[in-house]
Amino acid sequence: MQKDRNIGLYLVPSPIGNLGDITYRAVDTLRSVDAILCEDTRTSTVLLKHYDIQKPLYPHHQHNEHKMLEKIIEEIQGGKTYALLTDAGTPAISDPGFLLVRECVRNGVEVECLPGASAFIPALVQSGLPANRFTFEGFPPQKKGRQTFFKKLVDEERTMIFYESPYRLVKTLKELGEHLGTERQAAVARELTKMFEETRRGTLEELAAHYESHTPKGEIVVVVEGRA
Numbered sequence: 001m002q003k004d005r006n007i008g009l010y011l012v013p014s015p016i017g018n019l020g021d022i023t024y025r026a027v028d029t030l031r032s033v034d035a036i037l038c039e040d041t042r043t044s045t046v047l048l049k050h051y052d053i054q055k056p057l058y059p060h061h062q063h064n065e066h067k068m069l070e071k072i073i074e075e076i077q078g079g080k081t082y083a084l085l086t087d088a089g090t091p092a093i094s095d096p097g098f099l100l101v102r103e104c105v106r107n108g109v110e111v112e113c114l115p116g117a118s119a120f121i122p123a124l125v126q127s128g129l130p131a132n133r134f135t136f137e138g139f140p141p142q143k144k145g146r147q148t149f150f151k152k153l154v155d156e157e158r159t160m161i162f163y164e165s166p167y168r169l170v171k172t173l174k175e176l177g178e179h180l181g182t183e184r185q186a187a188v189a190r191e192l193t194k195m196f197e198e199t200r201r202g203t204l205e206e207l208a209a210h211y212e213s214h215t216p217k218g219e220i221v222v223v224v225e226g227r228a
Contacts (some may be wrong), residue, residue: 008076008109010083011097013090013116016219017193019050026114027051030083037072039086039096047085060084065096069103076109088219090118094138094163119192120161123221126199127159127187130225134159140172150179157226166190166216173208176224180204185225191218 010029015021030036030053037060038044044057060068076082084091084100090113091097104111124131135158141149153160164172169188177184182205189199196218200207204224 005110005112007112008081009072009100009104009111010081011091011101011111011113012083012085013114013118014044014047014085014088015193016088016117016119017191017197019047021117021193022047022051023114023116026116027053029114030055030085033081033083035080035082037082037084037100039091043087044085060100061096065099069100072100073103073107073109076104077107088117088119090116093118093120093136117193119189119219119221120163122192123187123189123199124159124161124223126189127223128201129159129185129187129223131159133157133226134161136161139163139165140168142168146175150175154179155227157228159226160224162222162224164220164222166218166220169216169220169222170208170212172222173204173211176222177204177208180224180227187223188216189221189223190216192221194218 010033012026012029030048033055035056035058036044038057039061041057041059072082084097086095086097089095092101101111120136124134135156137160140146140162162172183203186204186207187199187201188207191197200210
């Protein structure tokens with residue numbers, strides 16, 4: 001693998017479902033680094049075994065990332081190279097990664113993010129809603145600040161994208177309807193790239209009614225049209 005700069009940390013997107021979606025370059029990068037940081041070593045081990053990649057693995061998640069930063073930076077400055085893998089998609093997009101990247105930048109460590117999978121892009125493109133301008137909002141707050149979060153989106157003219165748990169999907173669709181209007185067009189993309197992939201389109205009211213009677217499962221992306 002060609003190295004044009006002295007990269008200390010590689011952010012490597014992982015498949016969001018289908019293991020075949022990883023890039024050749026990502027596989028080469030994972031084989032070239034000294035060690036791999038994983039959001040969940042059990043999840044990453046499945047991917048690494050599939051591609052016969054054998055490297056030291058270290059857990060790096062929201063519960064330990066703060067206390068690991070100094071050690072990782074010191075080791076990179078000492079010449080060690082790391083890759084960061086999250087469970088699915090691109091690190092730092094609703095996943096660990098931002099704190100480590102920020103600390104690397106502060107300490108003059110070169111960082112490179114490889115292009116690759118991220119669930120919200122295919123969900124947006126196949127939703128049928130405008131994709132030229134959009135805002136990614138991640139997971140809505142579960143409790144504190146939830147109503148304020150939705151109120152701030154009332155005048156948003158761009159297409160809006162959210163991640164949501166199947167356990168809160170109906171609640172979120174209903175609350176979006178309360179704030180944006182029940183006739184607002186939307187799409188729910190579920191289990192992208194997997195065997196039971198589904199994209200359902202309709203109004204917020206129609207989608208809430210459907211998933212109230214058909215319990216959703218799996219990873220979910222909600223796409224909602226902006227205010228006209």
